[in-house]
Amino acid sequence: MLNGKKILLVISGGIAAYKSLELIRLIRKNGGDVKCILTQGGAQFVTPLSVASLSENPVYTDLWSLKDETEMGHIRLSRDCDLIIIAPTSANMMAKMAHGMAGDLASTTLLASNKPIMVFPAMNPQMWENAATQDNIKTLAARGIKIISPATGDMACGEVGKGRLPEATEMLESLITHFQNNKPLAGLRAIVTSGPTFEPIDPVRFVGNRSSGKQGHAIARALSDMGASVTLVSGPTSLKDPDDIKTIRVETTAQMLEFCQKSLPADIAVCAAAVADWAPEQYASSKIKKGNDDKLSLSFTQNPDILKTLSTPSSSRPALVVGFAAETEHLLDNAKAKLTKKGCDWVVANLVSADNPAFNVDENQVYFVTSKTVEEWPKSSKDDIARQLVERIAKHFANKAFKIAAE
Ligand code: C5P
Numbered sequence: 001m002l003n004g005k006k007i008l009l010v011i012s013g014g015i016a017a018y019k020s021l022e023l024i025r026l027i028r029k030n031g032g033d034v035k036c037i038l039t040q041g042g043a044q045f046v047t048p049l050s051v052a053s054l055s056e057n058p059v060y061t062d063l064w065s066l067k068d069e070t071e072m073g074h075i076r077l078s079r080d081c082d083l084i085i086i087a088p089t090s091a092n093m094m095a096k097m098a099h100g101m102a103g104d105l106a107s108t109t110l111l112a113s114n115k116p117i118m119v120f121p122a123m124n125p126q127m128w129e130n131a132a133t134q135d136n137i138k139t140l141a142a143r144g145i146k147i148i149s150p151a152t153g154d155m156a157c158g159e160v161g162k163g164r165l166p167e168a169t170e171m172l173e174s175l176i177t178h179f180q181n182n183k184p185l186a187g188l189r190a191i192v193t194s195g196p197t198f199e200p201i202d203p204v205r206f207v208g209n210r211s212s213g214k215q216g217h218a219i220a221r222a223l224s225d226m227g228a229s230v231t232l233v234s235g236p237t238s239l240k241d242p243d244d245i246k247t248i249r250v251e252t253t254a255q256m257l258e259f260c261q262k263s264l265p266a267d268i269a270v271c272a273a274a275v276a277d278w279a280p281e282q283y284a285s286s287k288i289k290k291g292n293d294d295k296l297s298l299s300f301t302q303n304p305d306i307l308k309t310l311s312t313p314s315s316s317r318p319a320l321v322v323g324f325a326a327e328t329e330h331l332l333d334n335a336k337a338k339l340t341k342k343g344c345d346w347v348v349a350n351l352v353s354a355d356n357p358a359f360n361v362d363e364n365q366v367y368f369v370t371s372k373t374v375e376e377w378p379k380s381s382k383d384d385i386a387r388q389l390v391e392r393i394a395k396h397f398a399n400k401a402f403k404i405a406a407e
Contacts, residue, residue: 001030001031001176002027002030002031002032002175002176002179003031003032003179003221003224003225003242003243003244004031004032004033004221004242004243005031005032005033005082005083005175005179005225006032006033006034006035006080006081006082006083006383007027007032007033007034007035007081007082007083007084007085007175008034008035008036008037008077008078008081008083008084008085008109008115009023009024009027009034009035009036009037009055009084009085009086009087010036010037010039010042010084010085010086010087010089010093010106010109010110011036011037011038011039011042011046011051011086011087011088012039012041012042012086012088012089012090012092012093012106013039013040013041013042013044013045013088013090013092013093014041014042014045014088014090014122014123014165015045015156016088016122016156016164016165017042017045017046017088018045018046019087019088019165019167019168019171020046020051020087020088020168021046021050021051021054022168023087023168023171023172024036024051024054024055025054025168026168026169026172027172027175028054028055028056030172030176031243032175033057034055034057035055035057035058035060035077035081036051036052036055036057036059036060037059037060037061037077037105037106037109038051038059038060038061039061039093039104039105039106040061040104041090041092043061048061060077060105061105062105063104063105063108074105074108074109074112075112076381077109078109078110078112078113078114078115079112079113079114079115079380079381079384080381080383080384081115082115082116082179082225083115083116083117083118083175083178083179084109084110084113084115084116084117084118085117085118085119085120085171085175086106086110086117086118086119086120087119087120087122087165087171088120088121088122088123088165089119089120089121089122090121090122090123091121091123091127091128091130091132091133091136093106093107093119094119094121094133094136094137094140095132095133095136097110097111097119097136097140097145098135098136098139098140116144116146116178116182117145117146118145118146118148118174118175118178119140119145119146119147119148120148120150120165120166120171120174121133121137121147121148121149121150121163122150122163122164122165123150123163124155124157124159124163125155125159125160125161125162125163126159126161127163128150128161128162128163129161129162146178148166148171148174149162150162150163150164150165150166151164151165151166151170152164179225182225182226183226183227184226184227184394184397184398185223185226185227185228185268185390185393185394185397186226186227186228187227188227188228188229188267188268188397189228189229189230189231189265189266189267189268190220190223190228190229190230190231190266190267190268190269190270191230191231191233191260191263191264191266191268191269191270191310191318192216192219192220192223192230192231192232192233192269192270192272193216193233193234193235193256193260193270193271193272193273193275193306194213194215194216194217194219194220194232194233194234194235194237194272194273195211195212195213195216195217195234195235195236195237195239195273195274196208196209196210196211196213196235196236196237196273196274196275196276197235197236197250197251197252197253197255197256197273197274197275197276197303198235198236198251198252198276199252199253199276199278199279199280199303200251200252200280200283201280201283201284201288201298202283202284202285202286202287202288203285203286203287204287205287205288206251207276207278207279207280207300208236208276209274209276209359210274210359211235211237211273211274211359212237212238212239212359213234213235213237213239213273214239214362214382215272215324215364215382215385215386216232216234216270216272216273217232217234217237217239217242218382218383218385218386219270219272219386219389219390220232220242220245220247221242221245221383221386222383222386222387222389222390223268223270223390223393224242224244224245225390226390226393226394228267228268230245230246231245231246231247231248231259231263231266232245232246232247232248233248233250233256233259233260233263233273234247234248234249234250234273235249235250235251235256235273235274235275236249236251248263252276252279253275253276253279253303253304253306254279254303254304256273256275256306257304257306257309260306260309260310261309264316264318265316265318266318267318267319267320267397268318268319268320268321268322268393269310269318269320269321269322270321270322270389271306271307271310271321271322271323271324271344272324272348273306274326274359275303275305275306276303277302277303278300278301278302278303279300279301279303280298280299280300281298281299281300281301282299305342307321307323307342307344308341308342308343310344311323311342311343311344311345312343313343319397319400320345320346320393320396320397321343321344321345321346322344322345322346322347322348322389322393323338323339323342323344323346323347323348324347324348324349324350325338325347325348325349325350325369326349326350326352326359327349327350327351327352328351328352328353331349331350331351331367332349332367332369332374334349335347335349335367335369335374336369336374339369339370339371345370345371346368346369346370346392347369347370348366348367348368348369348385348389349366349367349369350364350365350366350367351365362381362382363379363380363381363382364379364380364382364385365377365378365379365380366385368389368392
């Protein structure tokens with residue numbers, strides 16, 4: 001139900017921290033991935049070892065840990081997730097958040113975050129009712145932070161009142177509801193091409209490229225997360241088919257085109273595949289043997305262009321067609337030329353260089369090119385680029401809907 005959603009769980013100090021261990025288990029059982037930050041206070045109640053074992057991820061505790069700062073870093077930690085939850089959230093943690101303090105890993109990560117944040121306060125009823133806490137809650141809520149009110153009941157301190165952390169199953173429900181409500185692309189259909197294509201030479205050899213499919217698969221997941229009904233047409237990759245996304249696996253460019261066309265009509269097409277432009281003219285039905293000649297010549301014919309075909313004006317053209325451009329030189333000129341030549345609406349362009357290998361790596365630095373604008377997007381994970389692109393797509397369709405409604 002959480003479909004590979006990445007959750008960053010901050011565990012701050014409180015006797016209720018034991019419930020977060022159960023929450024980690026439930027998130028994983030429901031298909032989510034969870035990374036945890038344990039505050040100093042949190043570590044008084046649960047151990048880093050139990051959190052790491054249950055999450056099967058490293059646990060982050062220290063802002064000044066050189067290893068985490070080089071490999072992960074608080075900025076990356078705050079960006080590389082779909083949702084941040086703080087459970088339990090102590091009164092102290094809320095006060096720090098309300099005042100923008102950043103003296104430890106948890107508060108710094110929260111201040112650096114551009115992701116939705118959900119807090120589960122848990123504390124003694126008097127602390128909860130204290131005007132300082134209530135003011136902090138109002139401040140946080142006004143900033144768009146989702147506050148899940150504590151439950152009422154017996155407290156560990158012996159008092160009775162409001163301040164209990166909800167049970168893990170209830171916290172899980174809040175997470176699922178959050179993801180269900182955030183679906184601006186519901187009702188729209190999307191086709192995504194991903195990975196390389198392989199063109200066979202003989203039964204054991206092919207012409208292909210190094211594309212991993214990471215970017216295309218991430219886009220398919222991001223579209224699906226925002227509610228689109230996605231068909232992913234993927235060339236050969238080692239990635240597993242994304243949960244709940246119709247995935248068609250193909251080998252050749254001709255098959256990729258065939259299944260894209262069969263998946264029409266669609267509202268959105270994103271061609272992220274690194275398609276082989278050429279296919280051997282002849283297929284040898286048995287393995288080509290080494291002969292006396294020390295040379296082998298193959299001739300190639302040009303493959304159909306899937307992006308261009310999908311972009312061609314017709315009654316079945318998707319309303320928005322997005323292409324990719326990987327270039328080794330004159331990136332922006334080539335990307336702009338591609339918009340016109342292929343007839344697509346947007347191009348996501350990246351320079352393939354020693355600094356930005358683009359292929360088969362997790363990070364990329366891209367430019368977002370339309371007929372009117374060129375934007376440089378900062379280097380980030382392919383998951384983040386996918387989310388940013390899909391947010392753009394959602395905005396595009398929201399504007400369109402607004403225009404139609406206003407007409
Ligand atoms: O022409 P070039 O290969 O540089 O264009 C890249 C863009 O075109 C990518 O979006 C790629 O998926 C798409 N493409 C395609 N079919 C081809 C070649 C490229 O869809 N035969």
